[in-house]
Amino acid sequence: MNAIEVEELRKEFKVHKSRSGLVGAFRDLWTRRYMTVRAVDGISFTVKQGEMVGYIGENGAGKSTTIKMLTGILTPTSGRIIVNGMNPHKEREKFVRTIGVVFGQRSQLWWDIAVQESFRLLKKVYRVPDEQYARHMSEVIEMLEIGPLLDKPVRKLSLGQRMRCELAAALIHNPPLLFLDEPTIGLDVLVKLNIRQFLKQLNERYGTTILLTTHDMSDIEALCERVIMLDEGKIIYDGSLEQLKEKWGQGKRVAFTFAEGKDASILQELTAGLDVVWKKGEQSNVWVAHVPSGGVPEVVSRVAARYALQDIRIHEVSTEEIVRNIYEEGAVHG
Amino acid sequence: MFYISVFFQYMAQYMKTKLQYRTDLLIEWLSDFMAQAVNLVFLLVVFGHTPLLHGWTRDEILFIYGFFLVPYAVFGAFFNLWDFNERYIVQGEMDRVLTRPVHSLFQIILERMELESLLGAIPGLIIMAYASVRLSLTFHWYDFFIFILLVIGGAFIYAGIFISLATISFFADARTSIMPMMYNISSYGRYPIDIYHRVIRYILTWVLPFAFVGVYPASYFLNKQEWYDYAFMTPVVGALFFAIAIMLWNAGVRRYRGTGS
Numbered sequence: 001m002n003a004i005e006v007e008e009l010r011k012e013f014k015v016h017k018s019r020s021g022l023v024g025a026f027r028d029l030w031t032r033r034y035m036t037v038r039a040v041d042g043i044s045f046t047v048k049q050g051e052m053v054g055y056i057g058e059n060g061a062g063k064s065t066t067i068k069m070l071t072g073i074l075t076p077t078s079g080r081i082i083v084n085g086m087n088p089h090k091e092r093e094k095f096v097r098t099i100g101v102v103f104g105q106r107s108q109l110w111w112d113i114a115v116q117e118s119f120r121l122l123k124k125v126y127r128v129p130d131e132q133y134a135r136h137m138s139e140v141i142e143m144l145e146i147g148p149l150l151d152k153p154v155r156k157l158s159l160g161q162r163m164r165c166e167l168a169a170a171l172i173h174n175p176p177l178l179f180l181d182e183p184t185i186g187l188d189v190l191v192k193l194n195i196r197q198f199l200k201q202l203n204e205r206y207g208t209t210i211l212l213t214t215h216d217m218s219d220i221e222a223l224c225e226r227v228i229m230l231d232e233g234k235i236i237y238d239g240s241l242e243q244l245k246e247k248w249g250q251g252k253r254v255a256f257t258f259a260e261g262k263d264a265s266i267l268q269e270l271t272a273g274l275d276v277v278w279k280k281g282e283q284s285n286v287w288v289a290h291v292p293s294g295g296v297p298e299v300v301s302r303v304a305a306r307y308a309l310q311d312i313r314i315h316e317v318s319t320e321e322i323v324r325n326i327y328e329e330g331a332v333h334g
Numbered sequence: 335m336f337y338i339s340v341f342f343q344y345m346a347q348y349m350k351t352k353l354q355y356r357t358d359l360l361i362e363w364l365s366d367f368m369a370q371a372v373n374l375v376f377l378l379v380v381f382g383h384t385p386l387l388h389g390w391t392r393d394e395i396l397f398i399y400g401f402f403l404v405p406y407a408v409f410g411a412f413f414n415l416w417d418f419n420e421r422y423i424v425q426g427e428m429d430r431v432l433t434r435p436v437h438s439l440f441q442i443i444l445e446r447m448e449l450e451s452l453l454g455a456i457p458g459l460i461i462m463a464y465a466s467v468r469l470s471l472t473f474h475w476y477d478f479f480i481f482i483l484l485v486i487g488g489a490f491i492y493a494g495i496f497i498s499l500a501t502i503s504f505f506a507d508a509r510t511s512i513m514p515m516m517y518n519i520s521s522y523g524r525y526p527i528d529i530y531h532r533v534i535r536y537i538l539t540w541v542l543p544f545a546f547v548g549v550y551p552a553s554y555f556l557n558k559q560e561w562y563d564y565a566f567m568t569p570v571v572g573a574l575f576f577a578i579a580i581m582l583w584n585a586g587v588r589r590y591r592g593t594g595s
């Protein structure tokens with residue numbers, strides 16, 4: 001059985017367009033103009049059980065809207081969603097017992113009461129038997145290292161501490177499917193590492209399926225073999241992270257720091273026939289060559305033979321850059 | 335059964351939270367008490383000038399007022415929906431509520447309950463006791479149960495109306511100032527219904543049935559037989575308005591569109 005099946009999913013919002021100025025505001029009182037915005041525009045994908053999938057996209061690409069439809073918060077305009085074999089918004093109360101949700105920007109815990117009191121309340125809400133709770137949660141608490149935090153009220157926790165408690169709270173009923181919306185937003189590196197480590201363990205140990213949205217590409221690199229990339233409500237890439245890198249991240253970037261300023265045309269002439277793209281660096285005497293794999297020695301030797309250089313640096317193309325490049329061009333070709 | 339145990343779990347947590355802020359609790363209760371004292375003084379001043387109002391004596395009206403305070407306290411304790419739009423729609427707390435396996439309205443009621451409002455029933459009971467002694471009213475053993483039933487009916491009418499108002503937030507973007515206005519209208523129910531114009535009487539009975547929270551049920555205990563039919567309709571009207579509110583709420587949740595983030 002697939003954990004998530006989505007077919008031709010669509011969500012439209014009717015947005016009230018306000019006119020400008022005072023006169024416009026008065027006219028809005030009488031006749032309102034509406035504009036239909038397609039936040040999610042006909043997407044289809046499936047996620048198998050036990051997969052860890054990164055769901056990425058720029059702000060406003062439709063990530064959160066998709067997650068909210070998958071978790072039963074929003075009703076889709078059209079299309080078919082089956083999550084854990086159920087229709088999320090039709091059987092909401094039964095359905096949400098099979099998923100865990102963490103919104104990085106929103107708290108699941110009660111502000112004023114101790115963390116363990118929140119857990120106890122959620123245990124009741126999710127109808128978790130004592131014995132199962134004791135066994136499962138003691139593991140979760142140990143893995144997340146939150147034992148010492150349990151008797152503190154949530155308002156006294158740091159963001160990193162709170163986030164780990166949020167994760168534990170989402171797992172009280174040991175759900176087979178976990179949605180994480182920006183789980184590492186604003187966290188420092190150590191906490192991020194701890195959370196990634198934990199998610200990996202969770203996936204290995206319980207086979208938990210994880211769908212995660214993030215802006216931090218290193219989260220995706222550390223956790224997900226598969227990424228789904230969204231732009232303006234449409235899926236523009238769905239496949240393995242490896243393939244994405246191969247297709248888009250081939251070659252290297254070589255940054256040359258020249259003794260004096262150079263012109264693009266001269267450099268292009270120099271590397272004619274080598275499929276090199278030159279881009280201006282941060283300083284006037286820095287130029288960056290995007291070189292296909294294997295071409296680096298030839299480019300370096302040609303440039304070095306001709307001009308005086310202060311420095312040469314060679315970079316791998318990072319996932320972050322690949323993603324940025326894809327967005328700049330709008331879609332994945334080929 | 336599950337809902338009852340969840341209710342008690344929430345209530346226990348609520349107590350723990352509240353006990354952390356003892357002074358707050360005291361001040362809250364005092365300010366509630368003051369507000370009611372002002373209303374009471376107003377009533378007494380009015381009757382300083384006229385001994386009878388449309389055939390109702392001062393003590394009868396005091397009794398109605400005292401009765402009204404009881405369902406109102408129950409409503410205030412459990413249905414704090416006045417900032418629903420702000421808290422749950424604008425700030426997006428509704429998202430969280432909808433990811434939990436308990437009916438969304440029930441969760442919000444539990445999260446927002448303010449049990450100390452129940453203390454507001456105490457002045458009501460005192461006023462009723464005072465008025466019944468002065469009126470030398472007699473009660474039967476079953477009157478206690480009728481009282482409970484009428485109070486619950488009244489609280490449900492209040493709840494039904496305010497839940498329905500809260501659901502507007504699901505359908506319209508704009509914030510409405512209808513809630514405070516409704517609180518004002520609701521206070522009409524604690525005066526004898528026949529002092530009002532026909533139209534207002536009709537509205538208070540069938541459209542916004544606040545008369546069922548104060549004057550109608552209270553007239554049962556005042557032995558005003560001409561209002562008995564209305565008095566016994568209180569639980570029915572309560573159930574009806576509450577059921578309508580739940581239907582509207584469920585329809586609203588389907589329309590919920592969340593916040594931008």
